[in-house]
Amino acid sequence: EQLKGDALGEFLNGEGGREQAMESRKRWSGFLDKATGYNAKQRGDKAKEEAKKFSKAKSAIKMAHKSMEMSTKLTDEIKQKALTMIAELESMVENGEAPSEGKVKKLNDLF
Structure with missing residues (x-):
């Protein structure tokens, strides 16, 4: 209780x-x-690491939207690829799954 x-x-x-x-x-x-299987410090470190992944994903999504909004040289193919990647990251965030750094980096690398 x-x-x-x-x-x-x-x-x-x-x-x-x-x-x-x-x-x-x-x-x-x-x-x-x-x-x-972790001690208190390790659990805290893991939680911070996860929070950092969520933060980076959200930041990458915002940056991608802003870049697509401002850019005049993006092809429709790249825009579609970015939107697909954004949808995947947003789905992971909404489901409480920490996106991998690789997925976030791929989105950032499009721009």
């Missing part, structure tokens, strides 16, 4: 509350270590 607000404050201020909370946190962290 997760405590919030006043209930959490009362629990922490009660006798042995802080110690129980710390012990619960240790057990949870130990469970995550076993379940994922």
Whole structure:
């Protein structure tokens, strides 16, 4: 059961509350270590790495749209290829899948 607000404050201020909370946190962290095979720092690093991939993909999509909007020399073939790649990246982002750096680089390299 997760405590919030006043209930959490009362629990922490009660006798042995802080110690129980710390012990619960240790057990949870130990469970995550076993379940994922990573320690807390490694899990944090993985999360940052994933967030960076999402950010790069979103940035590449915006840049591609802007480049297509401003460019007068793009062929219809390149525009279509870019739109296909953008759709694929957007789908991955919406589904919570981190796009690979290779896919993002291919889109960036079109422009």
